[in-house]
Amino acid sequence: MKKIAQLLILPAFMTTTLIISCQNRDKGSKAQTQYAESNGDDANSIIKYNNGLLGQDERRDSYLKSLGNNVRSMRRLFDNPKATVSSIGMFEPFETPYIPKYGENISSPPSGLNSSDKQFFKDNVTQLNTLYTQIKDVYKAMRDYVKAQDYKDDNGAKGKALTDSIDNLGNKYYKLDDQVRAKLSVIADDAERVTLKDHPLKEYIYAMKDDRTKIAGISMLLDSSANNYKVSEAKLQVAFQALKSENEKHTAMSFSSRDEYASKKNYFGKFNEAVNDFLLELKRIMRDASASGKISEEDLKTLDYKRETIRSYYNNFVD
Known part of the structure; x- marks a missing residue:
């Protein structure tokens, strides 16, 4: 997966999480994992887990893009502390919470996965959650810094450091998210073969x-x-x-x-x-x-x- 460029370079955070499970495969292509031989219940549990993570990813990505827009605006203020700005960064970006559908439990990898894959998703999804929370925490600190107009006292130095921190956390988040989605997409596609067979x-x-x-x-x-x-x-x-x-x-x-x-x-x-x-x-x-x-x-x-x-x-x- 391609490394995510820094937030300030792009017009918004970018992500591959919207890449769905079928990776350019057609009905005649071959399965790639053991999960193409799953029973129906296991296959369905994997698909629901995949759908749940996708749903959460889409909502998080929308929030992070809005956050990124605010950060870029605030960075311009840090570069020119004497600029007159009314409400840049004063409002929290709107975040739509993900509400799992029936049978979805993104906090726990499904029993249909083998032990190694379950551990992989458990560990890495937990890390994704941590990084996401850290991004929001740093953004809050940046917003408070702007509200108090502290950038006038240090010529925007702390604001620039906070911006760099969000860039770093955002890159880590999306790089890890790429890895999780890439692995799960192949597994989910093979599991889906079971449900689509007939x-x-x-x-x-x-x-x-x-x-x-x-x-x-x-x-x-x-x-x-x-x-x-x-x-x-x-x-x-x-x-x-x-x-x-x-x-x-x-x-x-x-x-x-x-x-x-x-x-x-x-x-x-x-x-x-x-x-x-x-x-x-x-x-x-x-x-x-x-x-x-x-x-x-x-x-x-x-x-x-x-x-x-x-x-x-x-x-x-x-x-």
């Missing part, structure tokens, strides 16, 4: 998973090259074409006309339309970035909203 709609589920994986990869490239688009332009062009080809293929897939699948057919169609909408917006953003050399934070947010729409249609399909 599923009548599995080819559509894997099609949507493949699209979401490609979209997550594109988002990572955009985030990492926001301030220097040319670095990733060639890779993004290839990624764009790959997603476009997949979208065209998936849009052309025939779907059962049986009444019981009517809602699934509708959600699959909406999903493909949403991916196409993402592609149209991405094409515009890439064109502008090619001319300017940068990707604006507003453009990144726009793609985030469209990605959320895609996720929503996927969830509606599989629920």
Whole structure:
């Protein structure tokens, strides 16, 4: 996994946690772990654990991005303590708590995992929780420092040190999160094979998973090259074409006309339309970035909203 760049360099914290469990695999690909031979109960417990961690990761990532925006604003104040600023950093970023769905227990690795993997997730998820709490604690100290306008007394020195601390903790958090997600994604994908083995709609589920994986990869490239688009332009062009080809293929897939699948057919169609909408917006953003050399934070947010729409249609399909 790629090392996370510092918070102040990027337009926002970046993450791979939105990369879903299917890592560009299709229905004919081979399993990679022992969990493809799990029984149904064990497979379901692994999938629920995976979904729970994903849900928590998405909410944490949204909070950390908002926190990152505030930190960058405050850093400008530390660099120029005489600047007139009204309410930078005065408000806590909104944090949506994750509410586990029935059967999800992200605090305890499922019994379907072997002892070594259970220990891995127990230890590393605990460490992730610690790092997340530390980031919030340092941010609170920074916010208090700004509220009291102490940056006027030390010319922003403490504020800069706190910013560096958040950068360091954020890099550690996302690097570890990458490792946890990478390991769990492969395990969860193999466990899902058990549950999808006889599923009548599995080819559509894997099609949507493949699209979401490609979209997550594109988002990572955009985030990492926001301030220097040319670095990733060639890779993004290839990624764009790959997603476009997949979208065209998936849009052309025939779907059962049986009444019981009517809602699934509708959600699959909406999903493909949403991916196409993402592609149209991405094409515009890439064109502008090619001319300017940068990707604006507003453009990144726009793609985030469209990605959320895609996720929503996927969830509606599989629920």
